[in-house]
Amino acid sequence: MAARKQHRLIPLLAAALLAFAADARADALRCGNRVISHGDHVSKVLRYCGEPVTVESRVVQRSVVAFGSLLYLGHRLVEDVVIEEWTFNFGPRKLMRQVRLENGIVKDVRELGYGFREK
Numbered sequence: 001m002a003a004r005k006q007h008r009l010i011p012l013l014a015a016a017l018l019a020f021a022a023d024a025r026a027d028a029l030r031c032g033n034r035v036i037s038h039g040d041h042v043s044k045v046l047r048y049c050g051e052p053v054t055v056e057s058r059v060v061q062r063s064v065v066a067f068g069s070l071l072y073l074g075h076r077l078v079e080d081v082v083i084e085e086w087t088f089n090f091g092p093r094k095l096m097r098q099v100r101l102e103n104g105i106v107k108d109v110r111e112l113g114y115g116f117r118e119k
Contacts, residue, residue: 029088029097029109042104045086052086052099053118059083089115 028037031049064077084101096112 027109029099031088036099036106037109038106040106042101042106045099045101045106049088053089054087056085057082087112089118091115092117 028035029045029049030036034044034048036045036049060081060083061078062081064079081102082104086099086101088097088099090096092115094115096115098110098112099106100108100110
């Protein structure tokens with residue numbers, strides 16, 4: 001009887017592992033056999049994925065907390081953050097990916113629509 005319960009449990013565990021793996025890949029980028037994800041440096045992205053097809057760049061200012069306060073001697077502290085969005089095209093049979101970098105660090109990976117053939 002214990003063997004029957006184990007046989008029922010195996011498909012449930014397999015389904016749970018597949019669901020977990022799918023969630024783990026949702027915000028990651030696979031380039032060959034390497035995975036790029038949150039916290040990776042821009043050099044790793046370039047090394048394993050190559051050059052993106054497009055790059056959009058902007059600079060935003062964010063408040064900085066200093067000594068537990070947003071104000072320091074009456075002045076608000078801000079820092080410049082360079083945000084880049086790199087788009088990778090893997091061809092018409094695969095989804096394109098967009099990698100958002102902040103100051104050279106991967107912060108997010110999004111799936112876009114299907115890619116295209118480059119001329």
